[in-house]
Amino acid sequence: MKKFNRAFTILVFIFLYIPMIVLLVASFNSGNDVAVFKGFTFDQYKELFRDDDLLSLLGNSLIISVLASLIATILGTMAALGIHKMKGKLRSAVMTVTNIPMTNPDIVTGVALALLFAFAGVALRIHSILGFWTLLIAHITFNLPYIILNVMPKLSQMDPDLTEAAMDLGCTPSQAFFKVVLHEIMPGIISGMLMAFTMSLDDFVISYFVTGSGFVTLPVEIYSYTKKPMQPKIYALFTLMFIAILIIMSVMNLLQARDKTKRQRSRLLGGRVK
C-alpha cells in the first residue's frame, strides 16, 4: 500500500508540474510554437528585458501586491488582536464577515466591487473611476482574511500570561506588546503577508473586473494577450517568476522550520505544553 501511494504521489506531482515544465522549456525555444522545439536560445529573455511595456506591467503588479499586502498586514494584524479579545456573538459575526471573501467565488467579489465602484463613480461624478485606487482597494480587501486567518492561531497559541510577566518585569504595556506579543505572533504575520503577496501578484479574476485601461497588471494583460497570438517572451517572464517564487517559498519554509525547532526547544526548556 505504501509503495502504491508513493508511485501514485509521484504521478500526481508529474501531472502538476508538466504544464509548468512545458512553459519553462518554451522559454528557451527559438521557435514560436510551444509544441515544436526548434532550438535552444536565450533570445526570449533578451526580448523580455527590451520590452519596456511588459516590464512596466510587471512593475504595476509588484506595486499593487507590495502595497496591498503591507496595508492588509497592518490592518489585519490590528484586527486579529482586536478579534482575539472579542467574545460570543460579536466575535462570530466578525469572523463570518471575514469568511465572506474567502467563500465567495472570485467572480462574485470582482463583480460586486466593480458595481460598487461604478455606483461611487456616478455619485462622486468621477468619469473613469476604475484604475490604481480601485485595484488597490480590491486587493487589500481579498488579502485581509489571509492575514487574519494566519495571525489568529498564533494569538491563541500564545501564553496569555506572557504579557503580564513582561509587565511584572518592568515593561510598559506598549513595550510588552512590541517586545513580547508582536515577537510571538511574527511567524503568523510573515506567512500571512507572503501568502497575501503571492495571491495579489497572481490575481486575475478580481483585478480583471475592477481595473480600467489606465492601470493594468500583468495577469490582466496576459489574459488579453491570450486572445492575440502568444508572445514567447511571456514564457521567459514565467520562468523568472517561477524562480522568484521558488526562492520566496524556500525562505518561508526555512522560517517555518526554524519556528518549529524554536517552539520545541522552548517547550523542552520551559515545559510549556499546549
Added chain:
Amino acid sequence: MKSKWLSGPYILWMALFTLIPLGVVFYYAFTDSVTGAFTLDNLANIGNYLPIFLRSIWLSIFATVICLLIAYPVAYYIAHCKPGTQRFLQMMVMLPMCMSFLLRTLAWVALLEDTGIINNLISAIGLEPLPLIRNNGAVILGMVYNYLPYMILPLYTVIMKIDPRLIEAAQDLGCNSRQVFSKVILPLSVPGIVSGITMVFVPAVSTFYISQKLGSPGTILIGDVIESQFKSAYNPNLGAAMSLVLMILIFVCVGIMNRFTNDEEESMVTL
C-alpha cells in the same frame, strides 16, 4: 478591554468593501437596466440559463470528486513522510498555486491541441491523433489540474494531525487495516474533506477562463455568462442577478457542508 477597538478600521473596511458591495449586487439584481425601476425580470430571465447552471454544477461536482479521489492518497502519503520531506512536499504542492493560472492553463492548451504536444507524440508512434480539447473532459481536466492543490493541502493538514496512538488503539482492539481506515482515519479527516471540497467546488463552479480556453461554445459555464454580461453584453443587471444566484447557491452548499464539521477555524489552510 480597549484593544477590542483595534479591529475598528478593519470592520469599517469590510463593511465598505464587502457588505455594501453585496448590497449593490442585490440592488442591481432587482432593478431594470434602462429605467432603474424595481423588477423581477432579471431573476426570471435566469430560467433561460438553467442548462448552463446545471452544466456548471455537474462539471464541477465531477471535478471535485476526482480531486478528492486523487488528493486523498497523496495527502496521506505526504502526512506519513519525515518532517523535512513533508515540508518540502507541502511546498511543492503550494508552488503551482502561486504561479499564473492563466499561463498554466494555456500550457494545457499547448499539450492537448489537435497539433499539440501529446497529439504530436501520438502521431509520432503512428497512431491517429485524439480529440483531446474543446470538450467536457478537457474542462474537467483543467479544473482538476488547477484546483487539486486546494484539495491536497487541507487533507494533508488534518491527516497529519491524527494521533498515531488512536490508530494503535484501534489495532489493539482488533481492527484490521481496512477498519482502521474506515472507522478512525476517514471520520477524523472529515473536516479536511469538507474544506477541500469547498475550496475546489467554489472556484470550479464559477470559473470562466478554463472553459474559455479548454472548452467549446457547447461547454459555456455560468462564469462565462456572468463575465460576458459585464465585459461584452453590457447587461450588469442580469449579471448581478446571476452572481446573486451563484452566491446563494454556494453559500447554501457551504452551509450544508459545514454541518458535517463543528469547528470553524480548525481546518482552515494556514501556512
